[in-house]
Amino acid sequence: MSAKKTSSAPARSAKKAAAPASAASTDGVAPTDTSAPADAAEQEAQPLFSELGLSEPIQQAIDEMGYRHPTPIQAQAIPYVLMGRDVLGVAQTGTGKTASFTLPMLEILSGSRARARMPRSLILEPTRELALQVAENFVNYGKHLKLTHALLIGGESMAEQKEVLNRGVDVLIATPGRLIDLFERGGLLLTQTKLLVIDEADRMLDMGFIPDIEKIVGMLSPLRQTMFFSATMAPEIRRLADMFLRNPKEITVSRPSSVASTIETGLAIVDAKEKRRALRKLLRASDMQNAIVFCNRKRDVDVLCKSLIKHGFSAGPLHGDLAQSLRFSTLEAFKSGELKILVCSDIAARGIDIGGLSHVFNFDVPFHAEDYVHRIGRTGRAGRTGHAYTLATPDEEALVQAIEKLTGKPIPRIEIPGVETLEWSDEPRAANGRRKSARKGNAAAPAPQQAVPAPPAVAEEAIPAPRKSRRAQGGNAGGASTSTRRDSGLLPSAPDQPVTGFGNDVPAFMQLPRREKSVIPADE
DNA sequence: AAAAAAT
Numbered sequence: 001m002s003a004k005k006t007s008s009a010p011a012r013s014a015k016k017a018a019a020p021a022s023a024a025s026t027d028g029v030a031p032t033d034t035s036a037p038a039d040a041a042e043q044e045a046q047p048l049f050s051e052l053g054l055s056e057p058i059q060q061a062i063d064e065m066g067y068r069h070p071t072p073i074q075a076q077a078i079p080y081v082l083m084g085r086d087v088l089g090v091a092q093t094g095t096g097k098t099a100s101f102t103l104p105m106l107e108i109l110s111g112s113r114a115r116a117r118m119p120r121s122l123i124l125e126p127t128r129e130l131a132l133q134v135a136e137n138f139v140n141y142g143k144h145l146k147l148t149h150a151l152l153i154g155g156e157s158m159a160e161q162k163e164v165l166n167r168g169v170d171v172l173i174a175t176p177g178r179l180i181d182l183f184e185r186g187g188l189l190l191t192q193t194k195l196l197v198i199d200e201a202d203r204m205l206d207m208g209f210i211p212d213i214e215k216i217v218g219m220l221s222p223l224r225q226t227m228f229f230s231a232t233m234a235p236e237i238r239r240l241a242d243m244f245l246r247n248p249k250e251i252t253v254s255r256p257s258s259v260a261s262t263i264e265t266g267l268a269i270v271d272a273k274e275k276r277r278a279l280r281k282l283l284r285a286s287d288m289q290n291a292i293v294f295c296n297r298k299r300d301v302d303v304l305c306k307s308l309i310k311h312g313f314s315a316g317p318l319h320g321d322l323a324q325s326l327r328f329s330t331l332e333a334f335k336s337g338e339l340k341i342l343v344c345s346d347i348a349a350r351g352i353d354i355g356g357l358s359h360v361f362n363f364d365v366p367f368h369a370e371d372y373v374h375r376i377g378r379t380g381r382a383g384r385t386g387h388a389y390t391l392a393t394p395d396e397e398a399l400v401q402a403i404e405k406l407t408g409k410p411i412p413r414i415e416i417p418g419v420e421t422l423e424w425s426d427e428p429r430a431a432n433g434r435r436k437s438a439r440k441g442n443a444a445a446p447a448p449q450q451a452v453p454a455p456p457a458v459a460e461e462a463i464p465a466p467r468k469s470r471r472a473q474g475g476n477a478g479g480a481s482t483s484t485r486r487d488s489g490l491l492p493s494a495p496d497q498p499v500t501g502f503g504n505d506v507p508a509f510m511q512l513p514r515r516e517k518s519v520i521p522a523d524e
Numbered sequence: 525a526a527a528a529a530a531t
Binding site: 206297 | 525526527528529530531
């Protein structure tokens with residue numbers, strides 16, 4: 001999204017506060033070579049939006065937003081989407097991914113009008129914030145078109161959303177939960193939805209949304225065009241793509257800039273009780289424009305944010321337990337520059353695109369190493385130098401090692417003046433407590449299972465046996481009328497299926513419920 | 525362990 005991003009920052013700054021317009025590559029497109037000077041001849045060689053086949057109203061909106069050159073994923077994906085092809089995009093936020101589907105979708109949809117309750121296109125996003133971001137994109141690029149959109153997300157009045165749906169929308173942007181909810185209440189028909197976007201598929205997977213997504217895709221016509229985006233192509237994601245897409249054009253774009261070259265990192269080991277003070281020192285020491293501070297827990301977000309405000313910082317909280325209206329207004333205030341510090345959970349670790357972020361602070365070391373990469377990836381975009389500092393406590397060596405192993409390089413240790421720097425502790429720490437319960441589990445598991453009277457092999461065969469015998473009964477010509485009726489209602493068919501195994505004569509002990517669960521001592 | 529998403 002470098003073209004989009006770099007020009008969106010000044011656009012915002014015009015509205016509100018000062019975003020540093022220091023970017024060397026202000027008009028930059030291909031982020032692959034950030035060191036190259038913005039040479040005039042080179043610029044000529046870059047593709048132009050006007051060559052992509054978008055119609056006048058859309059082109060005009062692009063012009064007005066100050067973009068001339070598409071990013072690599074935009075240049076590659078837009079023509080294929082316009083052709084009606086499915087697209088599999090391996091790209092993350094920061095590459096211009098969103099516009100690579102919103103622009104051609106607007107083009108395709110601009111031909112006709114929506115009908116009541118039947119959205120013509122659907123975009124699935126993992127978080128509400130991302131859904132809002134996509135909606136903004138539609139508003140911006142679609143301002144010279146008469147297309148309607150609806151944002152279908154949780155935490156907001158359903159009545160209003162239903163109202164909009166009833167009038168008919170061209171674009172439906174949704175998080176999975178609310179969409180399914182509304183569908184099940186009958187407020188929505190997806191049979192006419194011929195364009196589908198599944199965004200951030202890898203994150204949907206992490207968040208356990210895939211069953212929901214499968215359900216939603218099942219509501220759509222198989223005669224649809226699908227665009228599927230993911231930052232990674234793990235085997236599981238590949239499997240999903242194969243399931244949802246037909247003959248897709250696969251487009252892979254690399255990260256806008258390598259993390260290493262544009263992000264200056266640092267890590268300080270401090271006492272847990274000193275973390276808030278250490279963070280304040282860091283915040284005051286750095287020439288910070290705006291910063292995100294990540295915490296691992298929602299309640300720590302609240303506590304830390306309050307503390308920062310008390311110490312005179314311009315800070316606002318963001319996590320999933322806050323009211324939706326507050327989530328959006330806080331994010332807006334941060335984007336506009338009104339708020340300098342966003343204290344948040346991992347809700348904002350991925351995807352959210354905030355231009356010109358100068359600093360990221362990890363108040364806690366993230367539990368998963370990949371989250372570290374996602375978190376610090378919020379800064380150092382578009383060729384600018386970003387800063388990412390992490391506070392660790394002495395017992396978090398393992399977490400930090402995991403990060404350093406993943407990124408392939410150590411995080412330079414830093415000292416914070418006035419705060420004592422500690423060493424990693426060599427105490428076995430929490431592992432002790434866990435080993436205790438593990439031992440308990442290991443010792444408990446085999447013994448009670450052997451205590452179950454029937455050997456497992458027999459017990460498993462015993463399960464289908466009663467069903468078979470009942471089925472055989474139902475097939476009996478002169479069976480009792482009541483049981484015949486009941487059985488014919490319960491059992492699918494094949495009354496003449498041959499009786500196997502024990503037939504009607506099932507030994508009584510085998511019909512007893514299996515007991516092994518109750519045998520395991522409940523001492524946890 | 526935590527976070528996200530439906531009420």
